[in-house]
Amino acid sequence: MIVAPATPVPAVPRGAHLRGRSGSVLVGVLWCVVLLSVLVLGMLQTTRKDLMIGKYHADRIQAHYLALAGVEKAKALLHQDALTRSRSGVHHGPGLYNAPEQFQDMKLGRGAFSVFRPARAGEGGGMIFGVSDEEGRLNINVADVNQLTNLLGLTTDIAAAIVDWHDSDNTVSPGGAETPYYATLQPPYRARNGPIPTLRELLMVRGVTEEKLFGPAGEASEGDGGSGVAEVAPETGWAGWLTAHSGVANVDASGGDRVNVQNADVAALTGVRGVTQEIARAIVAHRGQSPIRSLVDLLDVPAAPPPGAQPGNNRNNNNANRPKVIDERLLKEVADSLTVAEGASLEGVVNVNTAPVEVLMCLPRVDRMLAQAVVAHRQANGFFAHEAALLDVPGMTREILRELSPRIAMRSETFRIRSEGRVGDRGSRQRIEVVVRVGARTVSTLAYREDDL
Numbered sequence: 157m158i159v160a161p162a163t164p165v166p167a168v169p170r171g172a173h174l175r176g177r178s179g180s181v182l183v184g185v186l187w188c189v190v191l192l193s194v195l196v197l198g199m200l201q202t203t204r205k206d207l208m209i210g211k212y213h214a215d216r217i218q219a220h221y222l223a224l225a226g227v228e229k230a231k232a233l234l235h236q237d238a239l240t241r242s243r244s245g246v247h248h249g250p251g252l253y254n255a256p257e258q259f260q261d262m263k264l265g266r267g268a269f270s271v272f273r274p275a276r277a278g279e280g281g282g283m284i285f286g287v288s289d290e291e292g293r294l295n296i297n298v299a300d301v302n303q304l305t306n307l308l309g310l311t312t313d314i315a316a317a318i319v320d321w322h323d324s325d326n327t328v329s330p331g332g333a334e335t336p337y338y339a340t341l342q343p344p345y346r347a348r349n350g351p352i353p354t355l356r357e358l359l360m361v362r363g364v365t366e367e368k369l370f371g372p373a374g375e376a377s378e379g380d381g382g383s384g385v386a387e388v389a390p391e392t393g394w395a396g397w398l399t400a401h402s403g404v405a406n407v408d409a410s411g412g413d414r415v416n417v418q419n420a421d422v423a424a425l426t427g428v429r430g431v432t433q434e435i436a437r438a439i440v441a442h443r444g445q446s447p448i449r450s451l452v453d454l455l456d457v458p459a460a461p462p463p464g465a466q467p468g469n470n471r472n473n474n475n476a477n478r479p480k481v482i483d484e485r486l487l488k489e490v491a492d493s494l495t496v497a498e499g500a501s502l503e504g505v506v507n508v509n510t511a512p513v514e515v516l517m518c519l520p521r522v523d524r525m526l527a528q529a530v531v532a533h534r535q536a537n538g539f540f541a542h543e544a545a546l547l548d549v550p551g552m553t554r555e556i557l558r559e560l561s562p563r564i565a566m567r568s569e570t571f572r573i574r575s576e577g578r579v580g581d582r583g584s585r586q587r588i589e590v591v592v593r594v595g596a597r598t599v600s601t602l603a604y605r606e607d608d609l
Contacts, residue, residue, distance in 0.1 A: 215579040218267060219586035220606075222577025226262070226269035227590055230287055230573040231599045233258060238569070238594050242411045247492075247567035248509040248539040256285040267579040273572070276396065276512055278531075289568035290591060291507035293399035294518050296358070297322055297351045298504025301329070303518040307394055314363040321361045322352050333362040352400050354603055369393045397514050401591050401602045403503040404569045406495055409541070411596055414495035417448050428493045430486060434459070438481045450561040451491055451543060452554050454482045484547055491544040497562070505565040508546065509539045520559040526551045540566050569594050570602070 233252055241249055252258065259271035273288045275281050294303065296318060304315035316332030326349065328334045335346045338360075345360065358364045371392030408414055415424050417439055425436035438460040439448070448454065458478035482490075506515060508530060516527035526549070533549045534540060543561055546552050574589045591603040 212584065215584035216586060218265070218579050219577040219584045220588075222264060222267045222269040222579070223575045223586045223588040224577070225264055226259070226271045226575030226577065227573050227588055229262070229269075230259070230271050230571075230575065231592055231594075234287065234571055234592070234594045235599050238596075241409070241567075242596070245409045246539075247409045247541065247565075248507070251287075251289075251568075253286045253288065253510075254284050258285075260285040267577060267583070269575055269577045271573060271575045273574055274396075278512055288572045289507060289510050290399040290402040290570035290572060291404060291505060291565060291568040292510035292512070292515065293397055293402065294506065294515050295402045295504035296355070296398050296400055298402075299518065303520075306518040307397055307514065309368060310394060311363070314361070317362045318358065318364070321347050321358075322350060324349055337362060354605070355395050355398055355400055357400075358394075358398075367393070370395050397512070397518075399570075399572075399591075401593070402505065402570050403501050403593070404505060404507075404565045404567050405595070406497055406500055406502050408492045409567075412493075414493055416496065416498070417451070417454065417494050418443060418496055418498075428490055430489045435481045448496060450496060450558040451487065451494055452558045452561065454487055454494075455480065455484065455554065457481055484544070488542065488544045488547075491542040492566075502565055505563060507566065507568045508564050509534060509566055510568060519563055521556045522560070526556070542566060 230252070233255075237249070237251055241247070261268050261270055270285060271287065272283050272285050275284045294307070296304075301312065301315040301319055304310055304318060305312050313331035316329040320327075320329050320332035320334050326334045326336075326347070328336075333347075335349075338345050338347055348357070352358065355369070358369055359366060405411075406414055415428055417425070422433065422436040422440055425431050425439060426433055431439075435457075438457050439454070441460045442448070442457045446453075446456075448457075457480060459481050461478075506519060508516070513524065513527040513531055516522055516530055517524055522530075529550050529552070530546070537548075540546060543557065543564060543566065546557055546560070546564075547554070570591065570593050572589065572591050574587065576585055576587045578585050587607065589603075589605045590601055593600045593602055
């Protein structure tokens with residue numbers, strides 16, 4: 157048998173098997189490095205996002221407290237201003253309505269705060285650094301249908317629906333709406349039938365839209381215009397003229413209680429500087445026959461009948477024949493010390509020293525011409541010290557002032573503070589808006605809102 161020669165086996169170089177194993181290990185190591193790199197990069201990216209989120213929330217918290225700092229500073233300055241005016245015996249002054257030195261870009265720690273308000277049309281537009289007073293607006297909880305319809309674009313039906321929303325009954329006014337209407341909506345709800353706490357609640361009232369209440373959207377410009385505060389849309393809707401909070405204490409300019417001419421005795425009346433015994437007796441005698449519903453009625457008070465005179469139609473007892481004891485000059489001297497209102501506070505009154513033409517036109521018997529005359533007079537002659545000073549306004553009559561008297565004031569005690577806190581030039585911003593009532597000893601918060609301002 158022939159045997160084939162064996163095929164020679166190639167010789168394996170020494171260490172070749174080791175080099176193959178080393179190559180596999182190297183590839184494995186490289187893959188591990190790649191995987192670890194991906195993991196590290198992923199972790200770094202996640203950590204970076206976590207740090208950014210943490211910094212964002214930290215900045216938001218700081219911005220929040222910076223905005224609160226602006227609110228607290230405004231409250232302190234408002235209280236100080238009220239004390240200063242009381243000591244000076246004046247109802248109204250320049251105040252803090254335009255005070256950039258106190259409220260514009262005030263540095264604090266890593267950030268700053270500003271207190272601001274949108275300028276009204278008559279103020280040239282833009283933004284003003286200061287507070288706004290609620291007594292310069294029309295109170296929706298007090299105004300009737302006729303007053304509300306004097307606002308541009310506010311129809312009789314919408315005005316009736318607003319009054320129905322906050323009145324205490326479920327009786328539907330002509331053109332209005334009560335709970336039976338709102339119960340048909342999806343989702344259904346009830347009319348409040350009580351005081352409206354915020355203006356935004358008006359969006360629940362039939363016929364009120366966001367555009368009508370707050371003005372067209374998108375009017376705010378981008379950036380801060382160099383002011384440090386992000387721009388806000390001007391107050392072009394009804395909200396620029398309305399408020400849910402207004403009211404002042406029924407006190408004189410120095411903070412003292414007024415004397416009520418409807419029920420004060422002769423001794424109390426003569427405690428008012430300028431009121432003599434004769435005048436006091438005449439007031440008491442006159443109100444027994446004709447109620448004094450307004451301080452303007454004091455101009456019609458005749459001298460008291462002679463002692464011992466008997467009722468009749470003789471010349472001495474005829475009111476028309478007896479001289480008047482108070483003229484306009486004297487009325488202006490004593491007006492701030494007297495009142496015809498029973499309560500300790502005057503709710504829903506309008507401050508004629510700050511109200512714009514649009515709000516003044518909502519008052520009884522005040523048309524645009526008279527409203528413009530009131531504004532022009534206070535700009536030319538200074539603020540009104542008391543309601544009798546309105547008799548100096550061209551076109552103002554005693555009859556008109558008699559109807560205005562229960563609805564007006566010369567001072568403001570309720571203010572809206574809008575504050576923005578900012579961290580860094582382009583960092584987080586936070587806004588807070590509060591409505592406060594400034595009393596003789598306390599400052600109370602009536603409304604609070606945050607963000608979306």
